[in-house]
Structures are given as C-alpha cells and as structure tokens.
Amino acid sequence: MSHRVALSPDPQFSHRHTRATVTVTDGAGRPLAGQEVRVEQTGHAFLFGNIGFDFVGLANDLGTTPPSSPFGGASVEAARTVEPLWFDLFNQVTLPFYWRGFEPLRGVPETDRLRRTAVWFAERGVAVKGHPLLWHTLAPTWLLGLSDEEVEHEIRLRITREVSTLGDVVPTWDAINEAVIMPVFDREDNAVTRLAQRLGRVGMVRLAVDAAQEAGRDAGRPVSLVLNDFNLSADYERLVEEVLAAGIRIDALGLQSHMHQGYRGEEYFADVLDRFSRFGLPLHLTENTLLSGDLMPAEITDLNDYVVDRWPSTPEGEARQAEEIVRHYTQLVAHPAVQAVNYWGLTDEGAWLGAPCGLVRADHTPKPAYEALRGLIKGAWWLPPTTTRTDEHGRLEIDAFAGDFRLGARGGTADLTLPAGDQERSIVL
Template structure:
C-alpha cells in the first residue's frame, strides 16, 4: 500500500468486519471477497436531462421547461451518468414548475425522482425559494399574500416529495435577493424579501420546509461567497434558524480558481461548524470567458465550442478541483452542473460529455477518481478464526461474499466494528 495522503486520511475508514453464517456462527478462516457498491460521499450532477426519459415521453412530445435532453438523447447519457454519480439534483424552478397557478408539474418530477431512486441514486430538490424564475402570476399579489403563497409552496413541495426528495436547497442566492434588478418589473419574491428582510425570508423557507418534512436536510445556498454571505450565515444562525448545510457555488467559466482560493473559501465557511455542500460547479472545455465580465450572464456569444486544448485543460482542472474539495473534511457533497454540453447553462462547453454524446477527457478523469482511485474493487481477503476481517476504504456501502452467501454493509466512521449475516 502507498502511504496515506491527506485526502486518504480525511476520507478513508478502517473497520473490523465480522462475518457470520445464517446460523449465527462465525465464518472462520474463510476466503471472502469485499467490494464497494456505493460511495457515502455525495457525487452529484443535475438530473434535468432525464425528466422526459423517466416519464416515457417521446422526443418533442412536450415543451422542455426543465432544460433537459430529449428522451432519446437522455437514454444515451444514462449509463455515463449512473457510472459516476450517486446524487441527482432535480429542478423545482417555480416559473416552469407552476406556470399557471394551481397547476404544478408535481407528478413528472415525482416520477423522475422514483426513476433515480430505483437506480440507487439520492435525489435533491433545487430550489424551494428563489427570486429568479419566480412565476409572473405571483406579481399580482400583495406582499402579505405573496408570503402566504410562498409558505404554502414550500410546504407543498417538501411534504409532497418526502421520502423521495429529502434534501433541498431551501432558499437560493439570498445575498442579492432584495436588490435583484435584472428584470423590467420586479419579481414578487425580491419584493417580499425587500419588505420583510433577508433573515425573515430565510426563516420562512426553512421553518416551512422543516415542518413539512422534519427528516429533510435543508441547505442555505449562494453563489456570492464574499463576506456578505458570511454575514448572512452568521445572522441566520444567530436568529436561531436551523441550517443543515451551507451551499457554495462555483461556475468557473473564467477559469479554475486554483487550490489556494478554493481552500480559502472552504476555511471561511467551515468555521460555522456545518457541513459544506459544493452545490454547483462547472469548468469549461473551450475558450475562457473574459476576466472583465462581472455577471456571467452578460457573456453572450453565438457559439462557444469545446476545443482539444480546452478539453485537456478541463480534465486537469476537474481532477485538481475534486481533490481539493474532497481533501477538506467539512465537504459532504459536490454537484457538477451538467453531464453534457447540449443545453448547458449560457451555452458554455462545461459538460463532461460533448454535445454528440461522447465523453470528454474530463469525464474519464472524474470517473477514474470516483470509481477507481477512490473505490475498493472486488478484493480477496481471509477471515480469522472469529470470522473477522480488516477492511479499509472510503465510507459507503459494501458487499462481502463467500461460498454459500453474501451480505451488504456500511463502512462508516462511526461504526468501527460492523457485523453481517450471510444470506
């Protein structure tokens, strides 16, 4: 074995597994095979592309309000997606989810969440409250009515998806929420947040979601990683709002931040003692966006192709980025924002798969980390006289098999002496 790296020291777990036969006797002095079947860490990507496929729709059968791939294209992406990722983010952008008041697109997303669950994937919802893509029909209501409608929306989604979706970005991008001015007419949620304040707006999102699904993991999420977000986090926590994780975004269209900047961000937000979810991240495989662009949305180009040079850079950047993030003990999940270039945000070549469905070097590099370097392949071992075997690997789900039976078990930091009974 190679000496443990700092990342191994953070992520690896060592446990003594006791293997018993169906009658309870130890499986002593036996050859067994141990292998990993799932990571405990949240390796995420968006699941938008699979809404049509999961619902067995035909290509072009309905407007693609969630920005996903047509079902035929999604079918070609399915194996690539599932081979790397174990956590899917589904879109609950209110304007597309409920374009007509009282007619939410609940069933399609329930079916999609079930589709992922049946494939062993954990599902997250994004977001419950956000000023961008608030429905136009909400503008007609007073601030008091808007608050009640928002509360009801949060309860409806959190309760209706409970058991299928138990992790939510409860509220998104609150730092700019009350001052957001990128629309001709102010959206109703910005208006509400300006009226009641940021912290009360955060409180209503978290409290309603918590009441609707007490088991949910609720994330406070933002792209603004300045001291303004730190002030918001501090204010929210001082106000007694129960936040389960802090969400951090990094769409790196202007180039990889580098290890130093990324670690600086992680350290600043880890000091609150909460898990960190790197909720959105992208790295482009074409020309970089000019550095003078402040709002990424302002960069509009007719074409933004992936290039061989850019793909090589993206692959290197992906490896460096993921190593840095997973090397920090506070990070529990990382979500890459898009499997494919087709339909990518801002038209950027930020996917891990080209628009024609072929994997880029970045896909292969990330898979090499997730399913090879950070993965325990089937490994022959031998139990001692008490049926015990020492196992070291990354936290997650494992199987152990021996002639005559097998069993699954979880390798966790808080369970150093697991036991299994062969079936």
C-alpha cells in the same frame, strides 16, 4: 492470504476512510474461520452529484424533453445514450423545481412529472435533492399582481406542498437560493424581491426554512435544508452569522462555483472552505462548472450576459478541463467539512448558457474530464473487488473510502454500509 483489504493509503483522505473489522458468521452465529470472502465496493458515502435536468423526459417516457428547466437539458434520445455514463459516476441528483416553470399557472404545479423523475432516480439508488424552494429569479409572473401578504402566503403554500407531497422521494432541498442578492436584484421585476425588501434577508430565510421544517414535521419525515448562494464573499458569511444568531436551523451551506471565466485555483478555494467551515455545518459545493472551450471574458459581470452563436469544446480546452477537475475534486474531498460536490451538467447538449461545461461532448462521447473524474471516484477512491480470507476468529478488515460494500462467500452474499471511522461489524453469510 492477508485478512485485510485496503486502498493505497493517502493521508489527505484518511477522514474519508472506514476502518472496519468485520466478523463473518454462519446462520447460527458461529464465526467462519479461514473462510475465503470476496469484498467489493458498491457505493460511496460521500455525495458525488450532478443535475438530472436531462432525464426528466426519459423518466416520464416522453418523446420530447419537457420544459423542466430554463437552464437547458438534452434531448430524450441523448439522455438515453448518456444514461449509463451518469449512473456510473454519480450518487446524488439535483432536480429542477424552478417555480415559474413548475407552476406556470397558479394552482397547477407539475408535481407528477417531477415525482416520476425523483422516483426514477431513487429506484436506482440515487439520493435526490430539489432546487430550489424559494428564489427570486424565475418567480411566477402571476405573483406580481398580489400584495406582499398574499405573496408570502403563496410562498408558504408552495413550500409546504412540495415538501409534503414529495418529501418521501426528495428529502433534501435548497431551501432558499441566492438570498444575499435577493433584496437588491434588479434584472427583472419580481414579487419575491419586493417581499425581501420588506422582510429582509434573514426574514426570507426564516420564511423558507420554517415552512419547510413545519411541512416535514407534519408529514412525519425529516427534511434536510441547504442555504445556497453564489456570493462567496463576506456578505454571505454575515448572512450565515445572522441566520444562525436568529436561531434558524439549516443543515448545510451551499457554495456555488460556476467557473466560466476559468478555474479559480487551490488558494481561492482554501480560503472559501476555511471561512465557511468555521460555522460547523457541512459544506455542499452545489454548482460546479469548468469549461473545455474558450473562457468567458473576465470583464463579464453576469454570466448570463455573455451570448455567442457557437461555443465549442476544443482539444486544448478539454485537456485543461481534465487537469482542473482532478485538482478541484481532490481539494474538495480532502477538506473534512465538505460533504457533497455537485457538478452542473453531464453533456454539452443543452448545457447552461450553451457553454462547453459538460463532461460529455455534444456527440455523447466522454471528454477527458469525465475519464479523469472517473479515475478518482471509481479508481483512486474506490476499493476494487478483492478476495481475502478470514482469520482464526472469522474476522477480516476493510480499509477504504466509506460507503456500501458487498461480501460474498460459500454461495451467499451480504450488503454492508460502513461509515467513516473505526468500527466493528458482524455479518451472516
């Protein structure tokens, strides 16, 4: 029997692999030579995410879904049905902290509801991200009557409060969302855009990042902050350059990809990934959607402007979505700068804009795209349970996608986290 357990090699993912030599010992530190050991993978190091809007009501044991997000959400009963599908694939969740809904009345935030939701996910081993700390869209209407100085003060209070009181279960945040358009946004009057016109884009990024970092330091907890935008043009590149030149520390760049008008293709994403990876920061593909029905017309400029009575998933669209999601995820995971990919919605019930962008149909059955994505995350990129035997020095080798593993032998088990790269470890069984 071989002393090595390994996935079939694929050179494009070699940077994702852990290549670990593990020495198995007894309680006295003696190597267990020739010991039969069962190795199974229990988690990915790479962040495969999805939004958790559907589960706010379920996590709070409510009979109905609360207005946690203006971007949709399934019923509590639907959430209960699709819960196993969510947790079978995803290890990171994005929760809705849209300020207008989170604090509809000044000084009365919905902290408890979102904390319970974050804890519900964290207890199930899921990394939690809050979205977003600062955004012009869905800013509270009660800000409109305040002066710019008062608005800035309220923004600092809001960011400080969320990071301070929720940072133990929400360690990662989209610090600011869509700063490129923020000073010129004209879809509605809002006080955040008004302030952005005075402070500028870099000033608004500094406001959000400084407030969040200070709150994290005061609470004694590190906070990870993402700069997030849908504008993937040179305008966003210039903003990143200016932010970094100003000495503002961000931890990752967020790149949105709502593809309601069709998959943009490998050439498009190769260009995007290369342009933004030059900054040396991890890339998070924060908002990904691919449709399994009719595509939105190409002439639509703002996705919110397309409104139809019914937008069904179709067999032809589902086949297309399944093929595209494999191509999309394969390219993203193969790129060394990409650290996280977050899909925007599990089910079509309550999906954003009513679009058939979910991986599960409105009747709660998985679409081909769900099965195709599972074939990657829990198939091609997942080490199946394997039994091996240690060598004469008590060693075995694991070559697989980096993540969490469980080793078992002689009635004992041990859990091991193995990052990417070559390493040596020792465990006691």
